[in-house]
Amino acid sequence: MTTYAMVIDTRTCIGCGDCVVACKNENKVPAGLNRDWVVEATRGEYPNLETEFRSERCNHCGHATCVTNCPTGASHYWKDTNIVLVAAEKCTGCKACIAACPYDARLLMHPEGYVDKCTFCHHRVEQGLDPACVSSCPTHCMHFGNLDHRDSVVSRLLRERRHKVLMPETGNQPNVYYLI
Amino acid sequence: MNRREFLKISAALGAGGAMPALLGGCAPRPLPGAGAVTTSPTVCNMCFWQCAGTLYQEDGQAWKVVGNPDDPHCDGRLCTRGSAGIGAYSDPDRLRQPLLRVSEGGAQRFEPVSWDAALDFIAEKMNTIGEQYGKDRIALFSHGGGGKHFRRMLQAFGSHAYAHPSFAQCRGPRETAFGLTYGEGVGSPDRTDMSNSRCIVLIGSHLGENLHNSQVQTLIQGLNNGATLITVDPRFSVAASKSKYWLPIKPGTDIALLLAWMNVLINEGLYDRDYVARYCSGFDRLAAHVQPYNPEWAYLETGLEPARIRETARIMATAAPATLVHPGRHVTWYGDDTQRSRAIAILNALLGSWGRPGGFYQQEKVALPEFPVPQPPPPKDDWKAVVQGDFPLVSTGISNKLVEHSVGPDAYIKGWFVYATNLPMTLPGANEQIKSAAESLDLMVVVDTMPAEISGYADVVLPECTYLERYDDLRNAPERTPTLALRMPAFPPSHETKPAWWMAKGIAERLGLGEYFPWQDYTEVLEWQLKQAGSSLAEMQRIGVKRYPRKTPVYFADDQPAEFSTPSGRIELYSTLLADAGQHPLPRYTPPERPPAGFYHLNYGRSPAHTFGRTINNPQLFELMPENTVWVHPSAAARLRVASGDYVALENPDGLRSNGIRVRVTERIRPDSVFLVHGFGHSDQRQRLARGVGADDAALMHNVKIDPIMGGTGMRASFVTLVKREVS
Numbered sequence: 001m002t003t004y005a006m007v008i009d010t011r012t013c014i015g016c017g018d019c020v021v022a023c024k025n026e027n028k029v030p031a032g033l034n035r036d037w038v039v040e041a042t043r044g045e046y047p048n049l050e051t052e053f054r055s056e057r058c059n060h061c062g063h064a065t066c067v068t069n070c071p072t073g074a075s076h077y078w079k080d081t082n083i084v085l086v087a088a089e090k091c092t093g094c095k096a097c098i099a100a101c102p103y104d105a106r107l108l109m110h111p112e113g114y115v116d117k118c119t120f121c122h123h124r125v126e127q128g129l130d131p132a133c134v135s136s137c138p139t140h141c142m143h144f145g146n147l148d149h150r151d152s153v154v155s156r157l158l159r160e161r162r163h164k165v166l167m168p169e170t171g172n173q174p175n176v177y178y179l180i
Numbered sequence: 181m182n183r184r185e186f187l188k189i190s191a192a193l194g195a196g197g198a199m200p201a202l203l204g205g206c207a208p209r210p211l212p213g214a215g216a217v218t219t220s221p222t223v224c225n226m227c228f229w230q231c232a233g234t235l236y237q238e239d240g241q242a243w244k245v246v247g248n249p250d251d252p253h254c255d256g257r258l259c260t261r262g263s264a265g266i267g268a269y270s271d272p273d274r275l276r277q278p279l280l281r282v283s284e285g286g287a288q289r290f291e292p293v294s295w296d297a298a299l300d301f302i303a304e305k306m307n308t309i310g311e312q313y314g315k316d317r318i319a320l321f322s323h324g325g326g327g328k329h330f331r332r333m334l335q336a337f338g339s340h341a342y343a344h345p346s347f348a349q350c351r352g353p354r355e356t357a358f359g360l361t362y363g364e365g366v367g368s369p370d371r372t373d374m375s376n377s378r379c380i381v382l383i384g385s386h387l388g389e390n391l392h393n394s395q396v397q398t399l400i401q402g403l404n405n406g407a408t409l410i411t412v413d414p415r416f417s418v419a420a421s422k423s424k425y426w427l428p429i430k431p432g433t434d435i436a437l438l439l440a441w442m443n444v445l446i447n448e449g450l451y452d453r454d455y456v457a458r459y460c461s462g463f464d465r466l467a468a469h470v471q472p473y474n475p476e477w478a479y480l481e482t483g484l485e486p487a488r489i490r491e492t493a494r495i496m497a498t499a500a501p502a503t504l505v506h507p508g509r510h511v512t513w514y515g516d517d518t519q520r521s522r523a524i525a526i527l528n529a530l531l532g533s534w535g536r537p538g539g540f541y542q543q544e545k546v547a548l549p550e551f552p553v554p555q556p557p558p559p560k561d562d563w564k565a566v567v568q569g570d571f572p573l574v575s576t577g578i579s580n581k582l583v584e585h586s587v588g589p590d591a592y593i594k595g596w597f598v599y600a601t602n603l604p605m606t607l608p609g610a611n612e613q614i615k616s617a618a619e620s621l622d623l624m625v626v627v628d629t630m631p632a633e634i635s636g637y638a639d640v641v642l643p644e645c646t647y648l649e650r651y652d653d654l655r656n657a658p659e660r661t662p663t664l665a666l667r668m669p670a671f672p673p674s675h676e677t678k679p680a681w682w683m684a685k686g687i688a689e690r691l692g693l694g695e696y697f698p699w700q701d702y703t704e705v706l707e708w709q710l711k712q713a714g715s716s717l718a719e720m721q722r723i724g725v726k727r728y729p730r731k732t733p734v735y736f737a738d739d740q741p742a743e744f745s746t747p748s749g750r751i752e753l754y755s756t757l758l759a760d761a762g763q764h765p766l767p768r769y770t771p772p773e774r775p776p777a778g779f780y781h782l783n784y785g786r787s788p789a790h791t792f793g794r795t796i797n798n799p800q801l802f803e804l805m806p807e808n809t810v811w812v813h814p815s816a817a818a819r820l821r822v823a824s825g826d827y828v829a830l831e832n833p834d835g836l837r838s839n840g841i842r843v844r845v846t847e848r849i850r851p852d853s854v855f856l857v858h859g860f861g862h863s864d865q866r867q868r869l870a871r872g873v874g875a876d877d878a879a880l881m882h883n884v885k886i887d888p889i890m891g892g893t894g895m896r897a898s899f900v901t902l903v904k905r906e907v908s
Contacts, residue, residue, distance in 0.1 A: 025244040114205065123211040
C-alpha cells in the first residue's frame, strides 16, 4: 500500500487559481466543471486580519466513504494506493458517492453523466511526475509525494511544519494537508 | 469577536443539473497524453511578462501550455493566464477578417473585406493625409511587440509620433524618477532581487494579485528565506496577508510616510553612510529637507502610528542593504507620482540597496544585432515639441497628450494606428475624448486579436493572429541571466488573421516603402539574428530558450567605482535636472483630496486571473473569474444599506454611472475606500462572454491628476458612491 499525499502551504498560496486552469487543461475537463478549486477564508476585523487561501480537491482518503458507498464498485482505489478513481464503465450515475463525500469533490461528467473527480493525475504519477496542479503552481506552494517514505518532501514538511486537514472528524483520513 | 468570510473563488463543481441516467456505465475517456503528443516552443503573450513555454498538442488538438524550465521569466511555471493561453487561440469571438467601416443609408457598419481592399484603403488614406497636412501627422499607440513593425512603417512614411500607454498610464513615473536619481530606470522585467532580500517593502503594490511571474516567484522565495514583508496598502491585499507589517495607509499619503521613514533613517543615523558618501550627491539638502517630516507629523497625514513608522524604518535599516523598497509598476496614482517614485528611489539609496544583493541587481541582455534595414529619414517636425512640449524631461510619447492633440479640426494628429491596446479602458475618463478624436481623425486603424471598444471607433480593423499562430521578434529582455527565447507558431493562423509584420510590410509596399521590409518571411530575420548570436532557428525551435553567459557583474563590485548617467555622475538625492526644470528637486508631499460626503476613494487593481480587460472573454479565464465585485467595508455597507451579492451601480460625483456590479462586503478594505478589479464592464457586443459584465473603473475617473514632470494620468484621485439598482 502506497499513501500519496498533497501538502499545500497556505502561507505561500496566493489564491491565483493557476492550479484550477492547469488541471482543466491537463485533464481536458469540460467547460463548467472543475476538479479543484480555491477557497479564501478571512478572519478578524479591520485592521487585525488573517486571510488564508486553500487549493482544494478530492482528499484521496484512507477511508474513502465514496468507495464504500458505491453500489457498483465504480469508485475504487487505484492499484495498491489511496488514489481514488471512478471506472466510468461501471458507474451508473446514481450519485451515492456524491452524497457520501464530505468534501463535495465529485462532479458529473458532461455529456456522458458518469461521476468524475480529481485523480491526483495518476497518469502523471505513473511517469514519476507531479500532478498538473502541483507542477504549475507559480509560488511552489504545493507538494506531492509518498507519505510512506520518511525522506519524501511531503513527509519532511509534515514533520517540520504545523499543519491541518479539512474535516478530520469524519474519520475519512484525508490526504491533502495544509501547512499553516 | 471573530468574523469569518468564506468565499469560493473558482466556479462551482457542477454536480447536479439535468444529466442523462446511466444504467450500465460508459466507455472511459482515454487518459491524457495517451495519444500522439507533439510540442513546440512559445513565448507567452497573455501579459507583457513574456514567459517562455511549451505548447503541447495531442492527436493534432491543442492540449496545454507549460513553462520552460530554462526560462528566468517563469522558472518552468506559467501563471494562471499563461496556463489559459489556449483560450486566446480558441476564443470563438476573435476577429476573423479585415473589417472596413461603410456607410449605407445613414447607418454605419463594418463590412468584412479582403486584405488587399483593407491595405489599399489604409495606404490611400495615409497618402491623402500626407498631401493634405504633411506626412508627420499619424500617431501610433502600441502595447506589445508587433507594434514595432507599424512603427517602422510609419517612420519610413514620415510619422514618428508614438506612445505606449505603459508609460503615461503605468510605470512612467517610476522610470522617470529612477532615471533622474540613478541615471537609468527599473526596466522590465523589474530588476528587483527579492529572492535575496531580507526585508521587502511594497507601497500599494499587490504582487500576487498582480501576477508578474518571476516577481511573484522571487517574492515568495524571499519570504521562504525569512524576509520580513512590510505592505503599505489601504486594502488588505494578498501581499498584506503575507506580511509581518500591514500599514493600512490613508489613500494618497504615501509620500508622507516615505518622508517620515527618511527622517528616521537620517536622524537615527541608520542610513548607509558609506554608500551615500561613495555614490550619492545632495545628502545634506535631503537631510535638511526631511527634518519637519517626523513620524508624529506623518501620523496626522497617514493615520499610521508613529511607533510603527519608527519600528518599520529600523527593520528596513537592520536588513539593509538587502532591503528592497519595491518601486511598484502601475504607479500613476495622484499626479505627484514622479515625486513619490523619487522618494522610493531615494529611500533605496539611503539603504544602499541599488546595485546590491537583495536590493536591485544589474541587468544584462544578449548582444543581438538588428536585421539590417534602411534608416528612415529624420522627422521633418519635432512632434514632441508640438504635442508634449510641457514635459521636456520625457523622452517617450505621452499617450494622453497624443489623444488631446487628435481632437478637433485643427488638431495636429490626423490618423491613428492602435496596436493591441484598448484605449477607452486604458486611459482614465477618456471615453468622450476618444470619441471626439475618432470623429475628427481622417484615419483610425486598429490591430488586435479580439474585438474591443477601441475597434468600434476604427475605420479599418486588422485581425492579428494570436501568439500561438505566429513568429515574433526573439525575446531578448534584460535579466539576471541573458537569454533568447523563441515564439513560433504551433498552429496556422485561424480564419483570415495575419501577423503584424505581414500587415506593416503590406502597407509599406503600397506606399512605395517596401525596402524597409526586405524579407519575404519573418523567419529570414530570425535566422539572420540567431546566426549572429551563435544559434539557429532550428536550434531554437528545439530548445525554445537559450541562456548566455554574463559579461558584466550582477551587483556593484566593492573595489570598482560605479558610474551613473546623471548630470553629476552620482546618485542624485537632490535632482539637478528637476531643479533646472523648475520642479521640486526633493520629494514634496501634497495632501490628497478627501472624498465628498457619501463618496469613497475609488481604488482598483489586478486579479491574477486577468490581464487588464484583454482576457475577460478568454473562455477559461472567464470561467475562473466571470465578473468583478466592489469591495466595501461592513460599516460603509451598513450606511449604504447594501449586502454581499447585491447589484449596485457605481456613481461618480459628475453623476456618471457604471454597469451593475456585485457588492462584496469585506473587512479587507478601509471604511473610506472601495476597490474593484480593473478590466471589466466591456460594452463591445462582439465579446459575447465579457460584454455587460461588471463595472469599468477607468470610465468613472472624473478627477484625473496630470503629473507635472512626466505627463501621466493620476488615476486614484476619483471618488464613487454606490447606487442600489434592480438586478441587471
